[in-house]
Amino acid sequence: MKTKILLFLGMIVALGACYPGGADYYSDIDVTYTNYEEDFDFASLNTYSIPDSIVKVEGDLAEGEDPEFVKEPYNTQMLTRIRSNMDALGWTRVENPEEADLVLFPAAWTNTTIYYWYDYWCWYYPYYCGWGWGYPSVSSYTTGTLVMTLIADGEDYIDPTRVWTGAINGLLSGSYNSTRVNNAIDQAFTQSPYLKTN
Amino acid sequence: MKKILFLLIVCSLLISSKSYGQQDSYISVQYAVSFGTGDLSDYISKTSWRGALMEYRGAVRSNVLVGFDVGWNVFYERKDYDTYTIETQSLSGVQYRYQNEVPLLASIDYLISSGNALKPYIGFGLGTIYSERATDMNLYRWREKSWQFALKGEVGLLYEMNYSTNVKFAAKYYNAFKTETLDTQGYFSLSLGMAWDL
Numbered sequence: 001m002k003t004k005i006l007l008f009l010g011m012i013v014a015l016g017a018c019y020p021g022g023a024d025y026y027s028d029i030d031v032t033y034t035n036y037e038e039d040f041d042f043a044s045l046n047t048y049s050i051p052d053s054i055v056k057v058e059g060d061l062a063e064g065e066d067p068e069f070v071k072e073p074y075n076t077q078m079l080t081r082i083r084s085n086m087d088a089l090g091w092t093r094v095e096n097p098e099e100a101d102l103v104l105f106p107a108a109w110t111n112t113t114i115y116y117w118y119d120y121w122c123w124y125y126p127y128y129c130g131w132g133w134g135y136p137s138v139s140s141y142t143t144g145t146l147v148m149t150l151i152a153d154g155e156d157y158i159d160p161t162r163v164w165t166g167a168i169n170g171l172l173s174g175s176y177n178s179t180r181v182n183n184a185i186d187q188a189f190t191q192s193p194y195l196k197t198n
Numbered sequence: 199m200k201k202i203l204f205l206l207i208v209c210s211l212l213i214s215s216k217s218y219g220q221q222d223s224y225i226s227v228q229y230a231v232s233f234g235t236g237d238l239s240d241y242i243s244k245t246s247w248r249g250a251l252m253e254y255r256g257a258v259r260s261n262v263l264v265g266f267d268v269g270w271n272v273f274y275e276r277k278d279y280d281t282y283t284i285e286t287q288s289l290s291g292v293q294y295r296y297q298n299e300v301p302l303l304a305s306i307d308y309l310i311s312s313g314n315a316l317k318p319y320i321g322f323g324l325g326t327i328y329s330e331r332a333t334d335m336n337l338y339r340w341r342e343k344s345w346q347f348a349l350k351g352e353v354g355l356l357y358e359m360n361y362s363t364n365v366k367f368a369a370k371y372y373n374a375f376k377t378e379t380l381d382t383q384g385y386f387s388l389s390l391g392m393a394w395d396l
Contacts, residue, residue: 014250029337035287187290
């Protein structure tokens with residue numbers, strides 16, 4: 001009887017050991033999100049403006065301080081990709097934002113999440129502490145996000161109005177991967193066919 | 199003398215030949231392969247190759263066995279990069295879908311033929327199935343879990359290898375009824391294993 005129960009428990013342990021895993025590559029974690037104002041008529045407009053730097057959101061900017069910007073060459077690479085997608089949708093870029101129908105504001109930030117376990121049981125049960133050995137056990141990961149926002153302003157609006165948001169997010173691998181970033185930016189515009197203008 | 203010799207030979211043959219009688223109580227451990235139907239199949243279309251089952255059957259009559267089943271089946275599918283849209287919002291990425299089904303059932307089996315080595319049977323089960331569904335996308339997990347009232351129908355074969363060991367093959371259908379959290383979950387299961395008389 002004990003043998004049969006042990007055999008069943010052994011099968012359960014084997015099942016647990018071959019439990020399907022998740023992502024194997026950083027690119028499998030990448031996501032692209034978009035949202036838009038349904039009543040807004042994008043097709044009737046055709047000019048946009050975009051700054052030449054992507055602001056880096058740090059979260060601790062004091063009043064009067066200058067914001068940080070994404071470093072080169074990453075800044076130019078991302079802006080070039082965004083511009084080429086807007087051009088492909090029929091939009092014409094103008095330098096002066098006051099003359100543009102829409103203004104595209106890009107912003108980026110990174111976020112680091114740290115896990116730590118300080119329970120001394122980590123010595124005995126590493127699974128309890130995220131498979132980290134020892135005491136304390138620490139692990140972390142960093143994600144990067146790029147947000148692109150199209151703002152409509154002018155006489156028809158009391159306040160500037162957000163009419164489209166595109167956001168890309170992924171796990172940072174330690175080195176800048178332009179392929180992943182470009183693919184994600186392209187996807188944001190691919191899944192926004194309503195942005196196409198005449 | 200010849201008659202006595204003849205009787206002795208017949209008796210020795212009877213003693214040495216195998217005789218198949220009623221099925222005794224047994225414990226069974228089986229490996230199970232499962233296929234989702236309905237909502238489960240819509241969520242995960244792939245076959246589950248990760249399944250284990252333990253059964254106890256007690257003989258209440260020569261051809262009627264009652265007992266309980268405990269099992270675990272793991273369904274898994276990696277959904278390729280795709281876009282999911284709700285109203286004006288769209289999210290693109292790779293999804294990892296998991297569904298765990300843990301049946302806990304009281305069962306009754308009726309042996310159609312119990313006088314041979316090969317014993318076909320039909321069975322019925324009633325109890326509960328714990329269903330846990332998890333969808334991973336980016337670094338987030340959406341989880342739904344529910345205890346669902348369940349019924350099981352089964353047909354199978356018991357093959358008696360020797361006086362205490364059987365090979366068991368069964369085809370089952372599990373139906374876990376709708377709750378507030380999850381729709382009805384149904385799946386077919388083919389299982390193969392051993393049954394040891396108690």
